[in-house]
Amino acid sequence: MNINDVAQKSGVSKTTVSRVLNNEKYVSDEKREKVLSAIKELGYAPNWVARSLVTKKTNLIGVIVPEVDLSFYYSIISEMERIAFERGYKLFICNTLHRPEKEIEYLSLLKEMRVDGLILMHEEMSEQSIKEIKKWGITSLFLSGEILNSDIPSVLIDNYAASKAMTEYLIQLGHKKIQFIAGNESEHATLNSRLAGFLEAVQHSSEEITYKIAYGDYTMESGYEIMKKTLENKKYPTAVFAISDDLAVGAMNCLLDYGFQIPKDISVVGFDASKISIVCRPRLTTVEQPIELLAKTGIEKLIANIGSSIKEKKTYVPYQLLIRESCARFKGGEGLSNLERIRH
Amino acid sequence: MNINDVAQKSGVSKTTVSRVLNNEKYVSDEKREKVLSAIKELGYAPNWVARSLVTKKTNLIGVIVPEVDLSFYYSIISEMERIAFERGYKLFICNTLHRPEKEIEYLSLLKEMRVDGLILMHEEMSEQSIKEIKKWGITSLFLSGEILNSDIPSVLIDNYAASKAMTEYLIQLGHKKIQFIAGNESEHATLNSRLAGFLEAVQHSSEEITYKIAYGDYTMESGYEIMKKTLENKKYPTAVFAISDDLAVGAMNCLLDYGFQIPKDISVVGFDASKISIVCRPRLTTVEQPIELLAKTGIEKLIANIGSSIKEKKTYVPYQLLIRESCARFKGGEGLSNLERIRH
DNA sequence: CTGAAAGCGCTTACAG
DNA sequence: CTGAAAGCGCTTACAG
Numbered sequence: 001m002n003i004n005d006v007a008q009k010s011g012v013s014k015t016t017v018s019r020v021l022n023n024e025k026y027v028s029d030e031k032r033e034k035v036l037s038a039i040k041e042l043g044y045a046p047n048w049v050a051r052s053l054v055t056k057k058t059n060l061i062g063v064i065v066p067e068v069d070l071s072f073y074y075s076i077i078s079e080m081e082r083i084a085f086e087r088g089y090k091l092f093i094c095n096t097l098h099r100p101e102k103e104i105e106y107l108s109l110l111k112e113m114r115v116d117g118l119i120l121m122h123e124e125m126s127e128q129s130i131k132e133i134k135k136w137g138i139t140s141l142f143l144s145g146e147i148l149n150s151d152i153p154s155v156l157i158d159n160y161a162a163s164k165a166m167t168e169y170l171i172q173l174g175h176k177k178i179q180f181i182a183g184n185e186s187e188h189a190t191l192n193s194r195l196a197g198f199l200e201a202v203q204h205s206s207e208e209i210t211y212k213i214a215y216g217d218y219t220m221e222s223g224y225e226i227m228k229k230t231l232e233n234k235k236y237p238t239a240v241f242a243i244s245d246d247l248a249v250g251a252m253n254c255l256l257d258y259g260f261q262i263p264k265d266i267s268v269v270g271f272d273a274s275k276i277s278i279v280c281r282p283r284l285t286t287v288e289q290p291i292e293l294l295a296k297t298g299i300e301k302l303i304a305n306i307g308s309s310i311k312e313k314k315t316y317v318p319y320q321l322l323i324r325e326s327c328a329r330f331k332g333g334e335g336l337s338n339l340e341r342i343r344h
Numbered sequence: 345m346n347i348n349d350v351a352q353k354s355g356v357s358k359t360t361v362s363r364v365l366n367n368e369k370y371v372s373d374e375k376r377e378k379v380l381s382a383i384k385e386l387g388y389a390p391n392w393v394a395r396s397l398v399t400k401k402t403n404l405i406g407v408i409v410p411e412v413d414l415s416f417y418y419s420i421i422s423e424m425e426r427i428a429f430e431r432g433y434k435l436f437i438c439n440t441l442h443r444p445e446k447e448i449e450y451l452s453l454l455k456e457m458r459v460d461g462l463i464l465m466h467e468e469m470s471e472q473s474i475k476e477i478k479k480w481g482i483t484s485l486f487l488s489g490e491i492l493n494s495d496i497p498s499v500l501i502d503n504y505a506a507s508k509a510m511t512e513y514l515i516q517l518g519h520k521k522i523q524f525i526a527g528n529e530s531e532h533a534t535l536n537s538r539l540a541g542f543l544e545a546v547q548h549s550s551e552e553i554t555y556k557i558a559y560g561d562y563t564m565e566s567g568y569e570i571m572k573k574t575l576e577n578k579k580y581p582t583a584v585f586a587i588s589d590d591l592a593v594g595a596m597n598c599l600l601d602y603g604f605q606i607p608k609d610i611s612v613v614g615f616d617a618s619k620i621s622i623v624c625r626p627r628l629t630t631v632e633q634p635i636e637l638l639a640k641t642g643i644e645k646l647i648a649n650i651g652s653s654i655k656e657k658k659t660y661v662p663y664q665l666l667i668r669e670s671c672a673r674f675k676g677g678e679g680l681s682n683l684e685r686i687r688h
Numbered sequence: 689c690t691g692a693a694a695g696c697g698c699t700t701a702c703a704g
Numbered sequence: 705c706t707g708a709a710a711g712c713g714c715t716t717a718c719a720g
Contacts (some may be wrong), residue, residue: 019690027689050696053695053697054695
């Protein structure tokens, strides 16, 4: 069934049916009525595919995400969906699972589908993908991160400042042995900024701070493994700073499983303020990336950029230190003896 | 740029270009070469929209989910995406946020988009939506639940048996006061089966079991609130059986926040074996819905059903009781005094 | 206010 | 092996 059937049934031309469908004026009430009732009677739904072919608009936004299964990502996606929906856009979510081939294939599908815009959330995107996007010329925006030297606008928090502030908070609590848990070792802007902020605070402190940096990926499992290795090396930090909440909760769980008390024995902080950070016990002290604001700003800027060509390069959204229950003041030798107690 | 540009550049007809694009044989190697290099040079991507218009296939599967933000859902979606992708299908995820209007709008978009099939995961779908789906005649499948009297095939675990088994496990541990936390109060098959299984075990036990049933939604917040109210009423159960892990973890967190020890003071069990159940501490004893198998079976059956008309109504997938750390044997008066101790 | 005609970018018989 | 033509289901000038 198609527009012709509706036209025939209601005794008007398909042009008129199309006009009714698109809510144009200049259709007599009488014909409008007839068309509407024919549509209802036939259960007709216009063919989106055919319409997109001629209008060259899909009202679709492609979203490239490396791993939906991380709480930060699905929360932000859920929020973006809500906002985009209100604006008449739908999301097409592409879960690349960190695999470059999947990324390429999704990108080319997105191109074939003629989506109207792209939200990028994977900083470790392959060179090839970035080149593809540029060549394609699609309106795109990086959310909660950035790709340096890429001309792609981004909406994010100031990761350097946030990381520095959180580190200073730990130092101020008296911690002098800090374990920094990074995500992936590969070069990307967010990791670099957070690491730089951490180093800045640590190296320019009036105190003598020792630190270790460990790499993994962004999952809880990875946080768990990294922490486990650290403990097995018998080098006990007094505080752990992980650059994602999943990582931090993984580390925390490992600590808990080994019999440590948090924050009494060891303090732990994370990054993101994703759902897991408030669900875990003790509640995780973390840097808040304002998910709603990030999603809102990102979607709105992207939509504004579709069809326009002025685009600001970088938009900062405010971060916040969320002080919760996973940190305590380090009490010199006492804490140390606690650790010893547990080891043996 | 379109297929004509490619045809012109390579000096063949667009029919031939189309043949190359679709990997048909009966194209001379010479022309195939020319076309391929022209495509590469121009950076041409075929227009998916135009293709879909003529083939009437989109290779898209619509997924209706009430709340992506629940761990069970995003895990199963992630898994379905992986499997569908391998089979050449992509998912179009529709997050309805439990709102009937959104459900209706997404459904009609899906219909306009001419998706090839539908995965349903929302049992409390409105009558109107179900009617729409029937009228539309789209191949669909209900995953991890079912809609009674709807003719929609479903893939799920035997919720009745699973719930009964879990309840018997609690009874066997000596629990005689059990709090059952349901999700929504509205009638739907999964809740009914789980409740029926619970009641069957409780009412036909050789022991005298007392129980309470509380309703909320499926979120952690809801589990927390329900537990809080229970505690405030000073009616302490010795075990809590929640019908989702989120609900259970919410309840567990409340208990923890009130100073109870789990499982020493109170045992808690959940349902789903979603990620949160293994991340929380103590690890949650729960009924496993095998996410991978559910996703795999669901997607494969749906794809098989597209274009065929024989469909089995209901497919059971095996569940499993995952005994972890959140339950302990109830020790008569001692447990009771523990509770008293905490109250005052 | 209304409709006939052209066209969006493909694929698919059909004929050769 | 190859191509001209029709057609998928819409929208959009254009003319009235």
